[in-house]
Amino acid sequence: MKYQSTRGASEQLSFEDVLLKGLANDGGLFVPTELPKFSNEDLTRLATLSYEALAFEIMWPFVEGCISAVDFRALIDDAYAQFNHSAVAPLVQIDQRTWVLELFHGPTLAFKDFALQLLGRLLNHFLSKRNQHGVVMGATSGDTGSAAIEACVACDHLDIFILHPHQRVSEVQRRQMTTVLSDNVHNIALEGHFDNCQQMVKTSFADQSFLPEGRQLIAVNSINWARIMAQIVYYFSSALALGAPQKQISFSVPTGNFGDIYAGYLAKQMGLPIGQLVVATNANNILHRAISANDYSKQGLQKTYSPSMDIMVSSNFERLLFDAFDQNGEALKAEMESFAATGELSLPAEVYQNVITHFSSAALDDEDTLTWIRDTFAQSGYLADPHTAIGIGAAAACRRSDDEVMVCLATAHAAKFEDAVKASGVDQEVVLPAHLTDLLDREESYEVIENNLETVQSWIQQQVNI
Numbered sequence: 001m002k003y004q005s006t007r008g009a010s011e012q013l014s015f016e017d018v019l020l021k022g023l024a025n026d027g028g029l030f031v032p033t034e035l036p037k038f039s040n041e042d043l044t045r046l047a048t049l050s051y052e053a054l055a056f057e058i059m060w061p062f063v064e065g066c067i068s069a070v071d072f073r074a075l076i077d078d079a080y081a082q083f084n085h086s087a088v089a090p091l092v093q094i095d096q097r098t099w100v101l102e103l104f105h106g107p108t109l110a111f112k113d114f115a116l117q118l119l120g121r122l123l124n125h126f127l128s129k130r131n132q133h134g135v136v137m138g139a140t141s142g143d144t145g146s147a148a149i150e151a152c153v154a155c156d157h158l159d160i161f162i163l164h165p166h167q168r169v170s171e172v173q174r175r176q177m178t179t180v181l182s183d184n185v186h187n188i189a190l191e192g193h194f195d196n197c198q199q200m201v202k203t204s205f206a207d208q209s210f211l212p213e214g215r216q217l218i219a220v221n222s223i224n225w226a227r228i229m230a231q232i233v234y235y236f237s238s239a240l241a242l243g244a245p246q247k248q249i250s251f252s253v254p255t256g257n258f259g260d261i262y263a264g265y266l267a268k269q270m271g272l273p274i275g276q277l278v279v280a281t282n283a284n285n286i287l288h289r290a291i292s293a294n295d296y297s298k299q300g301l302q303k304t305y306s307p308s309m310d311i312m313v314s315s316n317f318e319r320l321l322f323d324a325f326d327q328n329g330e331a332l333k334a335e336m337e338s339f340a341a342t343g344e345l346s347l348p349a350e351v352y353q354n355v356i357t358h359f360s361s362a363a364l365d366d367e368d369t370l371t372w373i374r375d376t377f378a379q380s381g382y383l384a385d386p387h388t389a390i391g392i393g394a395a396a397a398c399r400r401s402d403d404e405v406m407v408c409l410a411t412a413h414a415a416k417f418e419d420a421v422k423a424s425g426v427d428q429e430v431v432l433p434a435h436l437t438d439l440l441d442r443e444e445s446y447e448v449i450e451n452n453l454e455t456v457q458s459w460i461q462q463q464v465n466i
């Protein structure tokens, strides 16, 4: 399988190169040049497999030629052995035709573990083959740093540095990062804001000369193709469990950067009979406006009860637009550059038509979110986290018929967002799963560093184990 940029550069790269590079040289995102297709006969055969075996079958065509089948299967087995549920991605029924797909049984209780547990192991595999060491650097406002840290902890060819704003993340969020005690895990509490953290990471990627000879920075953010690839699998596993290919299944997906739901779109292109794909957003609703009104325009950031979806632009939307523009990278490049300059984008009519063929959408504000947490609990006893509740609410808004089978992706465990659960009025104690109950008693390790680029970079340089 070869990969190309969404912005038209003619160069075609291997999976290994795409994994290590993250972004294409022309600023575009990598997409496969073709997709594997699964017939109904194939799907019927796949329906009997374990999650790990299915993951291998779905992802193998994307990596073939870069890694042996035995090695790839071992990485998959190891990645999903870190999950605390034997089904890996179990389904829970919450009404006659609605299921919740629980994607939070990984180490950090959120769906990002699905992609990152595998991504870390893949990076480590290729770096060790090249006899190289990589440096992962990222910024977090609290929520997503721990998933990247847990992804790297078992990887001896990776060092990870995560910057969080000092005293501006919750204790549970900080401890999920700082109690991972390993020589290759480095937490920096920056005396500044999240924006300062993010800017420092950006500047460091642009000029990596502070790193020791032979080291390179590696991005594990949601634009990395391997993350999308790993997320395709659970669309297959859940649809097959609910009767595909005989039945068509719809999905509702709480969305920020459009990575998770784009994986669902790919599953559909690969032959899975998916009905509608519901884009569920919070008040940061650029995607809902794009889909319902052809208005992809940037607005100010709003803080919500679903912080992992608090975004102004959706970086992975470009991957969908590439298809919607009939894979005309030149045309898309012009649109994306114009969007970067003006903050506004309205798609040509036929391109917009291509988008809405596959997607419907709804946006829920904080009040709606709390209502759906409360109502879901009242009607089924199911306690949804605020992100999941937005998916459930959007599914109800977009449902086309009573017998449409709808799967709502549960992207985080309710215990991670206790304040929203409390605010909803649900009278139920939210308890952390067993492997995290002693989180508040564990030893922590982190370095408080002044908001100064040189200080941060020289500390990183010292810590990188040569």
Ligand SMILES: *Cc1c(COP(=O)(O)O)cnc(C)c1O
Binding pocket: 110, 111, 112, 143, 144, 222, 254, 255, 256, 257, 258, 259, 260, 261, 308, 309, 387, 411, 412
């Ligand atoms: C990251 C995240 C999302 C949004 O996922 P995207 O791939 O950015 O659309 C939704 N819910 C939770 C809990 C997340 O961490």
